[in-house]
Amino acid sequence: MLIVAIVSCLIVGSYAQSDSRGSCLNFIAVDFDPYQGGGAWWEYAATYDPYYGELRCIIENWGIPDGNRTSLVTTAIDVNTGNQVVTESRYTKDRYNNKLHVVSPLPLFGRQTIDFFDMEDVYNDYIITSYCMIQGSRSVPVVLILTRSPNPRTNVIARAQQVARRRGVPVGKFIRFDTNCN
Secondary structure (H helix, E strand, C coil), rough: CCHHHHHHHHHHHHHHHCCCCCCCCCCCCCCCCCCCEEEEEEEEEEEECCCCCEEEEEEECCCEEEEEEEEEEEEEECCCCHHHCCCCCCCCEECCCCEEEEEEEEEEEEEEEEEEEEEEEEEECEEEEEEEEEEECCCEEEEEEEEECCCCCCCCHHHHHHHHHHHHHCCCEEEECCCCCC
């Protein structure tokens, strides 16, 4: 149980240096549809690895909405122990700018909040989203790609680069997450 608690902190606590206000992003997010977006999503790649390579098979399971609140359960496998890690969160959608406000209670650390700004949602294939992370005294954007399968049929990294540039979001090199669940 202690291992699960510690690694749970790794999953969501890794975002602890995130800028939950989204101050580095200057666009209205696409209108996420929680009914079409519900279900399993693999964390496929990002311009920053908040897990430092310590997790693989990172899957976000988006629930069915209960009013404006929806549950989000993230599972992963710790690469060192092979244990499954689970983190439960809730999110709400801001009606003015469509950002998804995610709140995760963390044992020992309290609540972690982060705002995601979706740039493109293709519900049967991928989601390209972004959030802000604090680096030193600056807030910088991170682009995250979620996919419906561990091996998407679309070149999602090239697509994310196009979409981010179109939105004016600077894009660094993508880090591919290990989507192997075996």
